[in-house]
Amino acid sequence: MRPIRPGDRGPAVTEIRRVLAGLDLLVPSAPDSDEFDAHTERAVRAFQQSRGLSVDGRVGTETWRALDAARWRLGARTLYHSVPEPLTGEDIRSLQERLLEMGYDVGRADAIYGVRTARALAQFQREVGLIPDGTCGPHTLNSLRRLGRKVVGGRPQWLRESDAIRQSGPTLVGRTVVIDPGHGGSDPGMTVPEGDLCWTEADLVHDLASRLEGRLAAAGVRVQLTRGPAQRDHLPDVDRADLANSLGADVFISLHFDGHANPAAEGVATYHYGTDNGVTSATGERLAGLVQREIVARTGLRDCRSHAKAWDLLRLTRMPAVRVEVGYLTSPTDRARLVDPRFRDRVVEAIVAAVQRMYYPIERDVPTGSIDVSQLRAVVAAGTVVD
Ligand SMILES: [Zn+2]
Known part of the structure; x- marks a missing residue:
């Protein structure tokens, strides 16, 4: 595709601005504007920087794909390990970051639901007594959120560790x-x-x-x-x-x-x-x-x-x-x-x-x-x- 660049207008620009605003990278002065203005360019650059993309302030194929993935919020869909085309998205990155924080080995938080993420999730599920199927649906998400509020000590296993030692x-x-x-x-x-x-x-x-x-x-x-x-x-x-x-x-x-x-x-x-x-x-x-x-x-x-x-x-x-x-x-x-x-x-x-x-x-x-x-x-x- 031809990169969408500063100065362009149209529905694609409106969409880009909406995703950037959703990520708090753009303060929408005119929410429905279809103009790729200087603010939009700055936001695109910040987005590219944060995603490790080449920073040129334009939306080419790669940046478009990353913006598309950024639309997903954790909980909006069920996450699972799909082959050969794995799920990607910002919701997966949030899940990976949460699991990493709790000490589970997902590798890098790369926003791709690969086999390592599925395995780490299954381990979490096993430790909290859920069916360890590596699929992140509403039950698993509830457990993650509940622990997120209550547990500062990391993995449920660590809390059991303290008890066992005592x-x-x-x-x-x-x-x-x-x-x-x-x-x-x-x-x-x-x-x-x-x-x-x-x-x-x-x-x-x-x-x-x-x-x-x-x-x-x-x-x-x-x-x-x-x-x-x-x-x-x-x-x-x-x-x-x-x-x-x-x-x-x-x-x-x-x-x-x-x-x-x-x-x-x-x-x-x-x-x-x-x-x-x-x-x-x-x-x-x-x-x-x-x-x-x-x-x-x-x-x-x-x-x-x-x-x-x-x-x-x-x-x-x-x-x-x-x-x-x-x-x-x-x-x-x-x-x-x-x-x-x-x-x-x-x-x-x-x-x-x-x-x-x-x-x-x-x-x-x-x-x-x-x-x-x-x-x-x-x-x-x-x-x-x-x-
Ligand atoms: Zn050393």
Whole structure:
């Protein structure tokens, strides 16, 4: 088709202006105007920008198709996975964004109802007790809307998680913890030469993970690492999350060191799942806060606080999951400590104390830095004699 451009008049222009006004991109001074004026052009450009189209202020085939898809509002029709020609539209984008916010894996919110979206919706349906057919009709939409108002904690599964943790008691014995040393194999992570040495993040975090494994195992925890010391191929985050899910892990801890061009950047930060809109995994957030506070209290690393991130690793894991950036390998101050095995042991004690505190009921929680991790071992050792 010949692009509709500034200066054009006609019913097609009226239609374009109507869709743009519906998207709040155009304030309709004259609602029924059929003139492609400067305001319309500006709105078309904004629309193109927001949809990742080439921004030329004209409505060609591609922009027309995107405008057409933009007409649909969630709830106006039933959504399902149709082959070979999938449904597309703004309503699908809204649905995908809602599912993403709640932690379901729809991939990118691309406004196309593909197999991944159908699968994510089916998972949501299963978790709220609906028939998991991957079709978004009025019942499913009602559940989505009801949860949308009530649930700030993200997926229904996360709310059940908090309950399960509260009811499972304080013991660590028999729990499964997956420890994920970041990077590995062909991906060394952060590398910092120093004299004849070259420190690599992958090696150091693997050592840290092994120490943590030892401590947790001594407390009766089943521990699994996501990779060996020299795993040949780099394991993508999606596979690391899959591994933890398939083991039915209770806790997932990913270990990294940070790095920055500025050597003055230093400190520890902990991340849990969450989005910009304030949707967050409540249990992940609690674990991140505990890990962060215990490490700061026990090591004196600068407190760069805990933060919400929508990274695959945190989004796809179905248990409280955190990623800890334990100091900057590029900071001479942090590095001197991180390369010291005794310092790494203190980090490990802090993480064990945090995991233990997560299982204490909030009203019985103890002050940061007060758990004696070696004591924990003694108590458990006494308990395991029964076996
Ligand atoms: Zn890293």
